[in-house]
Amino acid sequence: MHQLLLQIKAIHPVTAEAEKALVNISREVELLKGEDVQRIGHTCKTIYFVQEGALRVYYFKNDTDITESFEFENSFVARAESLFTGKPSRKGIQALENVSLVAIHSQKLFQLFDQFPELERLFRKIIESSYVNTVNRIESLQFNTAEERYNTLIRQAPDVIKRIPLKYISSYLGITQVSLSRIRGLK
Amino acid sequence: MHQLLLQIKAIHPVTAEAEKALVNISREVELLKGEDVQRIGHTCKTIYFVQEGALRVYYFKNDTDITESFEFENSFVARAESLFTGKPSRKGIQALENVSLVAIHSQKLFQLFDQFPELERLFRKIIESSYVNTVNRIESLQFNTAEERYNTLIRQAPDVIKRIPLKYISSYLGITQVSLSRIRGLK
């Protein structure tokens, strides 16, 4: 859990008691490359913190596997549309490398907010930052060409290109694998 | 402010003192159709609540005017990438009808969070719900055709079609106005 606590310190430091309470409702989880952290159809009740490895959030649209997002070390992952609504998610979370995660029990976490407003502030900030990321992503999908999106990805998230197979990257960019290959061949 | 308080009650009821404190840092603003609520380049320091009318958040990409989002009665509006980072926004907010807004001073609001954790919870929930909306929007932009996106809009946000000129809607859907016109002509 050490890494989680370090990351929290960087976002919004909390008291030792709050830290302890958080650790109490969390457990470490290890998964192998290819395994599902959370299956499609499952209602999201956990917020994950990535200590080591890479994940993707994915779903199917007309039998096509689509990657919604990638997550690496030191990020928090959840399926917001399920976590915040209580509905089952059409999305799954898959390990793209062997991963070490911290699983935070979301229901218990939300209860802790009454006792520790500092934890609520911490997670408010985490959500805010995820929100900003998705807003920026919309901008990119809304009016950049596929080539621009690919170049932006190389610049802003080189880990994705280095560590993730192209077949997952193409759908993340909103294009087919053939298109991605073509774009890569241009330069 | 009555309408704002009603809406708050529906999201997360707060005590009379918290309500009073919130009203204290807010003021009503009226603007005419076409006017800018916030200019491009301005650093976002206000969260708006729409009492009456319609707004859009917009920006320019290569001299082309692009609408990022529409907002109607009973929604909260801010430019997250600026509000939560303190950086000037490349986006503006424009009134598409004569509007009546409540302007909430965000800095003062954030200060109130120390005194009223219930207000922090309220705004955490508001942010969560905006976040869920943007995540769903990404899904739509990522792999639906323009025609699918248009049909979804008609179904899920009929107000947009009824009240907003098409020239603003096309860029919101990620297409040109000509394409939108073509799609509308299909059926």
Added chain:
DNA sequence: GATTGAATTTAACATATGTTAAATAATCAT
């Protein structure tokens, strides 16, 4: 290192959407 299967690229063609320009239609001010 040979064999197999998966990942990636290439090719050829199809289609959706973009671009530019002109034609209508709708709206607004006089």
Added chain:
DNA sequence: ATGATTATTTAACATATGTTAAATTCAATC
């Protein structure tokens, strides 16, 4: 109502991306 402005549609053509299939490269296992 008239004319002027703005919004929307239509047309013709250009281009980006999709689709299917095959070729190639890469990676894992024996």
